Amino acid sequence: MKISIGCDHIVTDLKNHLVDYLTDKGHEVIDNGTYDNERTHYPIYGKKTAEKVSSGEADLGIVVCGTGVGISVSANKVKGIRAALVRDIETARYAKKQLNANVLAMGGRITGAGVIEETIDTFLETKYEETEESKKLIEKIESIPMNEELIGDEQYFDEFIEKWNNGGYPAN
Amino acid sequence: MKISIGCDHIVTDLKNHLVDYLTDKGHEVIDNGTYDNERTHYPIYGKKTAEKVSSGEADLGIVVCGTGVGISVSANKVKGIRAALVRDIETARYAKKQLNANVLAMGGRITGAGVIEETIDTFLETKYEETEESKKLIEKIESIPMNEELIGDEQYFDEFIEKWNNGGYPAN
């Protein structure tokens, strides 16, 4: 499978481990960064990782940050993405099977690497089983109006980064 | 507080991180090893860590291995030890408050470092609140006959280590 992956600077080591883990299993991995431990901002990587999935370039996405929340919310705000933030294998199984979730999110400060690996395995192996109920639910989700301008726009966050670089946000 | 800590070779990095975490908070830490990633056996470190607590040399113990199971079971088999294997903060709080648990165990492959840190904080801060019920339960646990020969016996596992060194166990 082709997997799009992303993280923030808190869990870069975990993301690198997962890239190796997935590659060893024969998957092709698109690593959207971040690539080091320098302070950065999770929405950049949540958006990048999700866009590869919504465009069809990747089959599924995996995002990690400290709790998994920030990067999963960012991924979920891309049209067509259903990002499942989970702390256990069964919720990941359900999210794929019944919600056809296409991005899996976990927190590297919350969940250990053994559980994360097995949750990823389960998420990749589980097939979506369409029912009338699941179809209706996904259609309802798709019907929520979404801003599509942001897709592929690499300058989308520039205003904030400029403000950050000019000391417009506190550093603490 | 004086904290006795131990781990197996799967989670030495996590244990080292926790030693620093506890030391930075002003605790005195007895590090019972293991000290590197060379293959070894969790009962050695579960027993060592627990004995410092049962003897009164340390106030409380913390043990970690992959799932937390092996090393917590080993610690629990030392007389006077109530080793709480937990995956969440609330169970640690309960175990201290109502069972007067004196060793906390977690799995480094199961639980992330953020949750482990806050679980340790909660375990150390929570006070045992004796009730008739908790007193009776702890007395019942204490009444189970235990082998006391093993306490302080550093040769206790030698027969198995000798067998291991002579190829008496499979290496896979």
Next chain:
Amino acid sequence: MKIAIASDENGLQLKNHLKAHLEKQGYDVSDATSNQSLDLFDAATEVAKVISNKEADRAIMIDEYGVGSSIVANKYKGIICANVADEHSAEMTVRHNSTKIITLGSGIVGNKLAEKICEAFIKADYDGGRHQIRVDMVNKMC
């Protein structure tokens, strides 16, 4: 602080348990899905509305797994919602992400754990500071 609570049918029992628990602790809790049998989409949409309209400061939404409701709520502009199953996440997501809605899975978390997650969520405050750039970025999206 005003707290809204909601659920679909699968989350009804845990919702009632948590509402009673939080009220016993003195919190002002209003049921956003009382006397209604909504699916998780409609219940999560209701919760997003309650937060967008500032009718409550924080909201808790329960379905069987939590994850479906969080996907729905996060599709609405300005909403930051976290599916959580542990106290530490509940606290940190408020402090770092300015999360105002959490979702819980009644099939995943037991009553005692759910109580503590809700307490940690309600007691936490947003840290602000450097975290604001990320919140600004997220709020520009969708």
Next chain:
Amino acid sequence: MKIAIASDENGLQLKNHLKAHLEKQGYDVSDATSNQSLDLFDAATEVAKVISNKEADRAIMIDEYGVGSSIVANKYKGIICANVADEHSAEMTVRHNSTKIITLGSGIVGNKLAEKICEAFIKADYDGGRHQIRVDMVNKMC
């Protein structure tokens, strides 16, 4: 495979739920604390006895937090018991520790998660190999 299940009063509801669930899957499940109101010490002791006497191959014990029962069961010689709250631990502890008893907290894990933990526990087999030296060490203790 014979499976024993047991609980104190706090775990009664989840015990009955899991017994029905596992039986529906075709497992042979016997209730080691049927029609008895035991505290967690007596219930966990009963479970340890059932495993020591080989009256069951695996056992599942439920109290409100799981952790008390696991402390009790592990005080008996030859017993290796794990308090678990996730599927991965349930599988790995059988494979690596030859665990024959798990404990669950009814206040911590929800029904769906508990079902999957039990299934993972029952389906797993002990790996043997290098793990045997650790099991031998533990079994010499207490």
